[in-house]
Amino acid sequence: MAGRSDEPQVVRAVADYDDFYLREFPRMVAVAYGLSGSRWAAEELAQEALMRAYNNWSKIATYEKPGAWLRRVTINLATSEARRRISEAKALALAAVGQRTPLEAHGDIEGAFWDQVRMLPRRQREAIVLHYVDGLSISEISEVLDVAESTVRTHLQRGRDTVTAALGEGGEA
Amino acid sequence: MNHDDFTRHGTDLLQRVQQQVDAPKRLRQLGGRQRNTRVAFAAVAAAVVLFVALLGGLWWLSDDIAPADQPGTTTTLRALPVEASIVLLSQFTVDEATGTCSGEGDFTIFVAASEVRFVDELSLNIVETFQLPEGSVIGAAEVARLGGSPVSSDACRFSLSTGFAIDDFDGRILDAGFDPDPGSDVNIGQRITFFYGGDQ
Numbered sequence: 001m002a003g004r005s006d007e008p009q010v011v012r013a014v015a016d017y018d019d020f021y022l023r024e025f026p027r028m029v030a031v032a033y034g035l036s037g038s039r040w041a042a043e044e045l046a047q048e049a050l051m052r053a054y055n056n057w058s059k060i061a062t063y064e065k066p067g068a069w070l071r072r073v074t075i076n077l078a079t080s081e082a083r084r085r086i087s088e089a090k091a092l093a094l095a096a097v098g099q100r101t102p103l104e105a106h107g108d109i110e111g112a113f114w115d116q117v118r119m120l121p122r123r124q125r126e127a128i129v130l131h132y133v134d135g136l137s138i139s140e141i142s143e144v145l146d147v148a149e150s151t152v153r154t155h156l157q158r159g160r161d162t163v164t165a166a167l168g169e170g171g172e173a
Numbered sequence: 174m175n176h177d178d179f180t181r182h183g184t185d186l187l188q189r190v191q192q193q194v195d196a197p198k199r200l201r202q203l204g205g206r207q208r209n210t211r212v213a214f215a216a217v218a219a220a221v222v223l224f225v226a227l228l229g230g231l232w233w234l235s236d237d238i239a240p241a242d243q244p245g246t247t248t249t250l251r252a253l254p255v256e257a258s259i260v261l262l263s264q265f266t267v268d269e270a271t272g273t274c275s276g277e278g279d280f281t282i283f284v285a286a287s288e289v290r291f292v293d294e295l296s297l298n299i300v301e302t303f304q305l306p307e308g309s310v311i312g313a314a315e316v317a318r319l320g321g322s323p324v325s326s327d328a329c330r331f332s333l334s335t336g337f338a339i340d341d342f343d344g345r346i347l348d349a350g351f352d353p354d355p356g357s358d359v360n361i362g363q364r365i366t367f368f369y370g371g372d373q
Binding site: 025029033113160167 | 174176179180182183184186187190191194
């Protein structure tokens with residue numbers, strides 16, 4: 001975090017955060033949307049993740065890669081959000097035991113492709129969203145997900161194969 | 174579909190989101206939210222003081238005027254369970270083989286947005302919420318079997334120690350918002366919930 005030496009520390013930190021926010025917010029919305037399927041929830045999740053970064057910026061700004069921290073938080077929030085919505089849906093569907101209740105679909109960027117991505121196992125869909133939406137490299141994804149690069153490659157390959165097979169049967173969106 | 178098709182879908186999603194998201198506006202909202210949070214904290218702190226004063230008054234009155242065997246508001250309120258919900262900033266790991274908890278930062282850091290909730294034990298409605306003070310720490314962690322909770326696997330049991338009005342706020346992680354992948358060390362940003370007493 002380079003800055004002019006005569007700038008007050010606090011001012012520099014705030015400016016750093018503003019840049020960080022402006023750069024990362026749209027990307028985190030896209031990542032959260034790819035994982036959650038809800039445009040509304042995606043903005044809230046991205047906002048919540050950046051709020052946590054803001055609340056602890058003095059610490060997070062010292063990290064070598066604060067963006068990796070932010071992506072972990074966003075992914076975990078998206079996972080928690082999905083679990084919460086599943087629980088709510090199950091509670092509302094007690095009378096239909098044995099049937100899986102689909103998550104409520106919000107948003108205006110829906111498509112069969114992302115529906116298929118969101119049906120993948122968690123690690124596979126996270127790897128695909130981080131790679132193809134956020135543009136992270138294999139190495140960067142391995143840092144965010146805290147798994148080996150070979151594991152990331154495997155998740156990506158299996159995820160691609162599954163989505164391709166699924167869309168091949170029903171046709172691409 | 175090949176790699177390029179996936180890239181096209183991903184790029185299209187990102188571009189469409191970037192066209193629709195007004196980041197500067199959201200940034201201003203974030204600043205407002207911070208100010209609102211501080212105002213809300215002051216308001217909630219004042220409300221807690223009034224609430225405690227009211228409890229004291231009710232308790233004092235109940236001793237004087239309420240029949241001893243009549244269930245009343247005071248009895249219910251005295252039994253309120255207390256929750257503390259925190260967000261981890263440090264990773265922690267549960268090693269089920271060795272029965273140990275380990276993590277970065279000695280479990281001493283969590284975010285200022287952490288909160289304590291008073292919950293009506295009958296309706297489970299949240300009746301009061303206030304923020305944990307900065308500087309509160311997790312004092313200890315040990316492996317606990319969550320046999321009584323909806324989560325049946327091992328997890329870390331934490332204790333809050335200093336910086337909080339209720340000493341030895343001992344609790345365990347419940348399922349709400351908890352690690353969806355027990356045993357994984359990717360827990361940053363997870364919200365975990367403590368219950369006062371830890372044995373509910």
